[in-house]
Amino acid sequence: MTTVSLGMPAVPPRGFGNISELEPFPKYAERELGNAQQRRNLTHATHTIRDKRLKVVSELPDWEDLRDAGSAIKSEAMDRLPKLLAQFEEQFTARGGTVHWARDAAEANRIVEELIRAAGPNKDGELDVVKVKSMATQEIGLNEYLEERGIPAYETDLAELIVQLGHDKPSHILVPAIHKNRTEIRDIFLREMPDVDPDLTDDPRRLAMAARAHLRRKFLSARVAISGANFGIAETGTLGVVESEGNGRMCVTLPETLITVMGIEKVLPRGEDLGVFMQLLPRSSTGERMNPYTSLWTGATPGDGPQDVHVVLLDNGRTRALADRHGRSALHCIRCSACMNVCPVYERAGGHAYGSTYPGPIGAILSPLLTGIEAEENKSLPYASSLCGACFDACPVKINIPEILVHLRGEDVEARRSRPGARRLPSQFDLAMTGASWAMADGARMGLLERGLPLGKIAAGRDGVISKLPGIGAGWTQSRDIPAPPAESFRQQWAKREKNPNKKNPAEGEAK
Numbered sequence: 001m002t003t004v005s006l007g008m009p010a011v012p013p014r015g016f017g018n019i020s021e022l023e024p025f026p027k028y029a030e031r032e033l034g035n036a037q038q039r040r041n042l043t044h045a046t047h048t049i050r051d052k053r054l055k056v057v058s059e060l061p062d063w064e065d066l067r068d069a070g071s072a073i074k075s076e077a078m079d080r081l082p083k084l085l086a087q088f089e090e091q092f093t094a095r096g097g098t099v100h101w102a103r104d105a106a107e108a109n110r111i112v113e114e115l116i117r118a119a120g121p122n123k124d125g126e127l128d129v130v131k132v133k134s135m136a137t138q139e140i141g142l143n144e145y146l147e148e149r150g151i152p153a154y155e156t157d158l159a160e161l162i163v164q165l166g167h168d169k170p171s172h173i174l175v176p177a178i179h180k181n182r183t184e185i186r187d188i189f190l191r192e193m194p195d196v197d198p199d200l201t202d203d204p205r206r207l208a209m210a211a212r213a214h215l216r217r218k219f220l221s222a223r224v225a226i227s228g229a230n231f232g233i234a235e236t237g238t239l240g241v242v243e244s245e246g247n248g249r250m251c252v253t254l255p256e257t258l259i260t261v262m263g264i265e266k267v268l269p270r271g272e273d274l275g276v277f278m279q280l281l282p283r284s285s286t287g288e289r290m291n292p293y294t295s296l297w298t299g300a301t302p303g304d305g306p307q308d309v310h311v312v313l314l315d316n317g318r319t320r321a322l323a324d325r326h327g328r329s330a331l332h333c334i335r336c337s338a339c340m341n342v343c344p345v346y347e348r349a350g351g352h353a354y355g356s357t358y359p360g361p362i363g364a365i366l367s368p369l370l371t372g373i374e375a376e377e378n379k380s381l382p383y384a385s386s387l388c389g390a391c392f393d394a395c396p397v398k399i400n401i402p403e404i405l406v407h408l409r410g411e412d413v414e415a416r417r418s419r420p421g422a423r424r425l426p427s428q429f430d431l432a433m434t435g436a437s438w439a440m441a442d443g444a445r446m447g448l449l450e451r452g453l454p455l456g457k458i459a460a461g462r463d464g465v466i467s468k469l470p471g472i473g474a475g476w477t478q479s480r481d482i483p484a485p486p487a488e489s490f491r492q493q494w495a496k497r498e499k500n501p502n503k504k505n506p507a508e509g510e511a512k
């Protein structure tokens with residue numbers, strides 16, 4: 001048995017796959033903000049899912065208890081991770097499956113390639129694979145890796161298929177083609193599907209039928225399928241995939257060889273834990289009470305389904321994240337995507353801006369935790385947030401994303417200060433933040449500061465908005481106007497009101 005090391009490497013290993021791209025968030029986001037069509041698509045899609053989620057969540061009076069239970073199970077799993085993984089391996093192997101361990105993306109890709117070659121070509125004599133939508137295989141860049149070696153990997157989830165045929169990248173965990181509308185999808189199908197009806201319209205049913213006909217041929221000829229896993233049960237060595245289209249069920253039952261790539265944090269102690277997660281996950285992700293297809297398999301069953309069953313247990317930075325006591329709860333993530341559907345930054349910048357398989361609020365913490373905040377491409381990610389807290393409220397396993405963002409910002413600042421040759425003098429930003437912190441920590445100081453600010457003049461002179469701030473405030477007005485402050489602060493208005501409760505304060509109602 002291979003054991004999992006819990007020591008954090010002093011120098012982070014490279015070759016993580018698609019976790020981080022070299023372009024930093026602010027640059028990418030600035031470009032994406034110019035894509036008005038994408039912003040419209042995103043707003044429409046995220047608001048639709050968000051409303052559905054709120055409706056089904058409000059039906060459960062014990063929703064908060066379920067969140068607590070989900071969080072507790074995940075904490076337990078992380079605390080006992082080495083033991084649970086060893087138990088999972090023992091059970092999976094005892095039931096006819098084979099367990100492989102991969103330290104990083106390169107190792108995982110190599111293992112999968114070897115298994116595909118060992119399985120041999122499909123019924124048409126070609127070496128290829130069909131795939132269930134999987135974040136872990138996207139993370140390691142498996143499709144690109146296989147393609148470079150002449151092995152096509154066919155995505156069978158509709159949205160993943162759209163992204164793949166469009167030579168694009170996913171921009172959302174759950175809805176990878178969220179940035180595309182129906183007309184754009186029809187155009188992709190017309191361009192990329194060899195036998196598609198040339199009169200195909202953008203009617204969703206007709207688009208789904210076209211994809212179905214295209215995929216059916218792949219399902220029936222494939223010898224090897226590749227999946228991820230939503231859960232791995234240590235107690236029994238069971239793997240589970242939840243999905244909506246039935247393509248996952250086809251992949252995990254039809255081919256002769258099934259290879260699953262699972263992040264090591266997906267292990268759960270007991271089968272009964274699924275009772276909690278099968279309520280939390282569909283409601284938080286698709287806004288459904290139950291997901292349409294839940295496939296569970298335990299090793300290989302003679303005469304039923306794939307006879308050659310493998311699981312690749314993937315680290316790829318997870319033990320590094322586990323060693324961060326402030327950030328390790330990011331590994332509790334069940335990839336529901338609720339946090340990105342409520343995030344004002346994601347809604348405007350879109351998923352590609354995060355430069356990672358993991359976009360949105362969870363991506364802003366997970367990518368730096370997996371690959372290191374000191375990596376150049378990760379430094380700006382913890383700042384890609386207004387810290388409004390909507391992600392924390394929406395998260396079914398209560399990951400305190402804002403708290404981890406602040407922790408990572410602190411690590412980034414410390415890393416910059418301790419870099420050889422770093423300037424010792426405080427920056428303009430440091431001075432402003434120190435001043436603000438001093439003033440805001442005490443009501444009397446804050447009142448004094450407000451009295452000194454020419455709020456009345458600012459409000460009167462700017463026509464209701466401020467279009468350009470000077471100095472370090474310039475970034476705030478780079479792409480938007482700021483409402484001018486009211487002529488009097490709340491504190492000043494309140495003091496007047498207390499003095500004369502019957503007199504209406506003319507400043508009241510100005511601040512919007």
Ligand code: SF4
Nearest residue numbers: 333334336337339395
């Ligand atoms: S962080 Fe929470 S809300 Fe976001 S994807 Fe993960 S589980 Fe869902």
